[in-house]
Amino acid sequence: MEKREECLAVKEFLQMQQIPDQPGVPVYILPANWLKRWRLYNEYNTIVGAEAIKEDMEEELEVPDYLGPIDPTDLLDPTFNLIDTNPHEYYTNLQLRRDVEENKDFYLINEQFWNYLYQRYGGIPLPRFTILRNETTVGVEVWLQKVNFAN
Numbered sequence: 001m002e003k004r005e006e007c008l009a010v011k012e013f014l015q016m017q018q019i020p021d022q023p024g025v026p027v028y029i030l031p032a033n034w035l036k037r038w039r040l041y042n043e044y045n046t047i048v049g050a051e052a053i054k055e056d057m058e059e060e061l062e063v064p065d066y067l068g069p070i071d072p073t074d075l076l077d078p079t080f081n082l083i084d085t086n087p088h089e090y091y092t093n094l095q096l097r098r099d100v101e102e103n104k105d106f107y108l109i110n111e112q113f114w115n116y117l118y119q120r121y122g123g124i125p126l127p128r129f130t131i132l133r134n135e136t137t138v139g140v141e142v143w144l145q146k147v148n149f150a151n
Contacts, residue, residue: 006120007047010038013113020110020130021138028114029096029126029142030107031072038121041067070123075100094126095144108140 019027039045040063072094080095100106108128109117118125133139 003042004047007042007044009116010042010044011048013109013116018110019108019138019140023130023132023138025130026111026127027108027130027140028111029072029075029128030070030109030114030117031075032103032105032107033074034070034072034123035107037064037067040064067121069121070117072106072124072126075106075126094124096142098143102142108142 043063075096077095077097080093096106102108114125114127117123128140128142128144130138131141
């Protein structure tokens, strides 16, 4: 796929990006630093005429020669020690650090956008699920809760 086509497709995803309004739907954590590198690599701001993000204007950013897969390891808590051996729930072993912030260090994206990026770049999926916070509000449980069972 040509850079222009990919940039326009991503722009469309970003414009329609919404977190699902029903509980139990997967959303994915996309590292902000990877998305920033993607934008530079694909010349996103030039192609779609988007305004540069404030951090981009504050520092001289070099266009990467190689983008690489989506890698959230910088966001993960290395002290988290839960080991779930179920391969369908591997993501429960990947806990975010408590000091990372949504829309600064990572973005929550819907499954369709994640699949689009993952098919092109691969990487480490970091799914989370929407939950019912109260009778009318759906949110995302970004930081997984550890449950201990008494014997």
